[in-house]
Amino acid sequence: xxxxxxxxxxxxxxxxxxxxxxxxxxxxxxxxxxxxxxxxxxxxxxxxxxxxxxxxxxxxxxxxxxxxxxxxxxxxxxxxxxxxxxxxxxxxxxxxxxxxxxxxxxxxxxxxxxxxxxxxxxxxxxxxxxxxxxxxxxxxxxxxxxxxxxxxxxxxxxxxxxxxxxxxxxxxxxxxxxxxxxxxxxxxxxxxxxxxxxxxxxxxxxxxxxxxxxxxxxxxxxxxxxxxxxxxxxxxxxxxxxxxxxxxxxxxxxxxxxxxxxxxxxxxxxxxxxxxxxxxxxxxxxx
Numbered sequence: 001x002x003x004x005x006x007x008x009x010x011x012x013x014x015x016x017x018x019x020x021x022x023x024x025x026x027x028x029x030x031x032x033x034x035x036x037x038x039x040x041x042x043x044x045x046x047x048x049x050x051x052x053x054x055x056x057x058x059x060x061x062x063x064x065x066x067x068x069x070x071x072x073x074x075x076x077x078x079x080x081x082x083x084x085x086x087x088x089x090x091x092x093x094x095x096x097x098x099x100x101x102x103x104x105x106x107x108x109x110x111x112x113x114x115x116x117x118x119x120x121x122x123x124x125x126x127x128x129x130x131x132x133x134x135x136x137x138x139x140x141x142x143x144x145x146x147x148x149x150x151x152x153x154x155x156x157x158x159x160x161x162x163x164x165x166x167x168x169x170x171x172x173x174x175x176x177x178x179x180x181x182x183x184x185x186x187x188x189x190x191x192x193x194x195x196x197x198x199x200x201x202x203x204x205x206x207x208x209x210x211x212x213x214x215x216x217x218x219x220x221x222x223x224x225x226x227x228x229x230x231x232x233x234x235x236x237x238x239x240x241x242x243x244x245x246x247x248x249x250x251x252x253x254x255x256x257x258x259x260x261x262x263x264x265x266x267x268x269x270x271x272x273x274x275x276x277x278x279x280x281x282x283x284x285x286x287x
Contacts, residue, residue, distance in 0.1 A: 004273065018256060050224065079168070080116070169232050185228075
């Protein structure tokens with residue numbers, strides 16, 4: 001009898017877990033769909049700002065920004081931005097990212113690198129590794145705070161006492177709905193596109209500068225960096241929701257299968273108990 005009670009309690013626990021994972025699966029899909037609807041507009045804006053910045057910078061070849069084109073010195077300080085998820089239950093989303101981080105950034109190089117962490121899991125990871133050069137942490141990290149986080153990171157880069165020799169972002173990107181891949185992106189130093197232009201686009205368009213070209217490029221460079229940073233953060237959140245949906249979908253399927261197996265075992269055991277009791281009753285009557 002005690003075994004039947006334990007199995008009933010286990011069945012109730014599995015049913016509760018199944019309801020939770022199913023609800024989280026629906027929430028993740030809903031959030032991913034809303035973010036995916038925003039993706040074309042964000043990508044189009046980034047594409048346009050990138051083309052405009054490269055076009056204007058070509059027309060003013062003498063422009064050199066201390067932020068976008070830092071000088072390499074022996075005591076140069078680099079900046080590394082690690083973007084992970086705010087919440088868990090998203091499969092190997094964070095573990096793959098941290099493994100990629102350890103492989104791409106050797107530990108001996110971290111002594112001359114300042115680190116910005118975005119997301120609770122990134123903060124916890126750096127605490128476990130006892131990183132000393134943590135410049136800033138951003139928590140919580142959600143789609144509603146993308147503007148704030150992206151703008152704050154660019155402000156840190158722009159207002160640094162000494163320009164960073166390089167700025168690298170390590171985050172997950174969405175290759176497809178079922179594939180989220182860690183990726184390293186270099187924001188600084190800025191490199192012009194090496195793609196060849198067609199003869200029709202090689203001719204420089206005339207510009208009428210109401211301000212000094214260098215002043216315009218300085219403002220445009222900030223918008224360029226902010227747009228790229230925003231896009232990378234957006235891709236990380238989009239990947240997180242897809243990864244969480246896949247993880248919760250697998251958990252729901254496993255809970256359903258486990259529930260069916262447990263109920264079958266419970267019914268067999270219950271039937272065996274009933275048969276045993278009937279046998280004992282019939283034996284007592286015969287005696």
